Amino acid sequence: MFSGIIADIGSIKQASDRDGGLRLEIATSTLDLDDVQPGDSIAVNGVCLTVVKIDGRHFSIDVSRETLNCTGGLDAPGAPVNLEKALRLADRLGGHMVSGHVDGVGEVVAFTDLGESWKLSVRAPQALAKYIAVKGSITINGVSLTVNRVADIESGASEFSVNLIPHTLLMTNLKNLRAGSHVNLEVDMIARYVERMMQAKTEQTGKGQSK
Numbered sequence: 091m092f093s094g095i096i097a098d099i100g101s102i103k104q105a106s107d108r109d110g111g112l113r114l115e116i117a118t119s120t121l122d123l124d125d126v127q128p129g130d131s132i133a134v135n136g137v138c139l140t141v142v143k144i145d146g147r148h149f150s151i152d153v154s155r156e157t158l159n160c161t162g163g164l165d166a167p168g169a170p171v172n173l174e175k176a177l178r179l180a181d182r183l184g185g186h187m188v189s190g191h192v193d194g195v196g197e198v199v200a201f202t203d204l205g206e207s208w209k210l211s212v213r214a215p216q217a218l219a220k221y222i223a224v225k226g227s228i229t230i231n232g233v234s235l236t237v238n239r240v241a242d243i244e245s246g247a248s249e250f251s252v253n254l255i256p257h258t259l260l261m262t263n264l265k266n267l268r269a270g271s272h273v274n275l276e277v278d279m280i281a282r283y284v285e286r287m288m289q290a291k292t293e294q295t296g297k298g299q300s301k
Contacts, residue, residue: 092133094185094227094234096172096262097121100134103148105167111154112165118147121173131176131190135163135263136232136274138176138190161192162272163231170263172232185234186227189279194218196230198271199249208259209238210267211251214275219248220285221277228252229276233262 098121106113116134123144126132130141132149137157143150153164163169177183196218199211212230214222219242222228226237228250235258240250259265267273 091177092138092174092188092190092232093177093181093183094174094188094229094232096174096233098173099261099263100171100173102164102167102169102171105165108152111152111158113142113150113152114164115148115150116171116173118149118173121175123147123149126175133172133174133176133188133190133232135161135171136188136190136229136276137161137164137192160195161274162195163274170266172262172264174232186229187279188229188232188234188276190232191276192274193221193277194275196273196275198267198269198273200269201267204253207256208254209251210254210264211249212273212275213243213247213249216246216248218275218277219246221281222248222250223281226281227278230273231262231264232274233258233264 098118100116100118102114103117104115128141131138132141139151141149142152158165194215196212196214199213202209222237222240224237224240228235228237235252237250238253240248242248
């Protein structure tokens with residue numbers, strides 16, 4: 091489990107083929123790896139991945155082909171990646187509860203300088219549209235953010251926008267985004283549980299009426 095508060099911007103130093111997937115070697119600058127062991131989880135661009143090796147300021151992770159097919163930004167050597175270690179029970183939850191299980195890939199529509207902040211507009215796939223709400227939480231490349239605006243579009247997808255303050259841009263790789271960039275999205279898990287409960291309630295009601 092993660093909070094969506096990025097601890098460091100790392101860099102993919104090497105990507106090696108491994109049984110159809112990739113083994114990534116990631117270099118860190120400020121992320122403390124002293125308490126990380128093989129088997130621990132680190133979120134890389136919002137994707138929860140398992141550490142398999144640690145070597146000084148570098149750690150290695152294996153990424154399956156399925157994960158690569160469902161996410162973006164994990165297969166380009168030299169690319170900057172947002173990093174966050176898994177939460178401990180005593181840690182502060184500065185963002186929101188993030189699982190590190192990416193729900194889909196969005197596309198940046200616009201990245202606009204507002205002076206005191208930047209507005210990031212993203213098109214989310216149709217399957218995620220119903221989970222995105224104004225003032226709700228969304229995770230973009232592992233960063234916990236608040237939705238300021240959302241609009242459904244003709245294709246059934248949705249476009250939403252978030253505001254990024256200078257500190258967020260400084261501490262994450264979101265500053266590198268441009269129109270057309272692909273980003274990893276994770277919706278608020280509470281929305282998913284609410285949907286499941288409503289679905290179960292509807293099914294139970296339907297069964298009761300059919301008797």
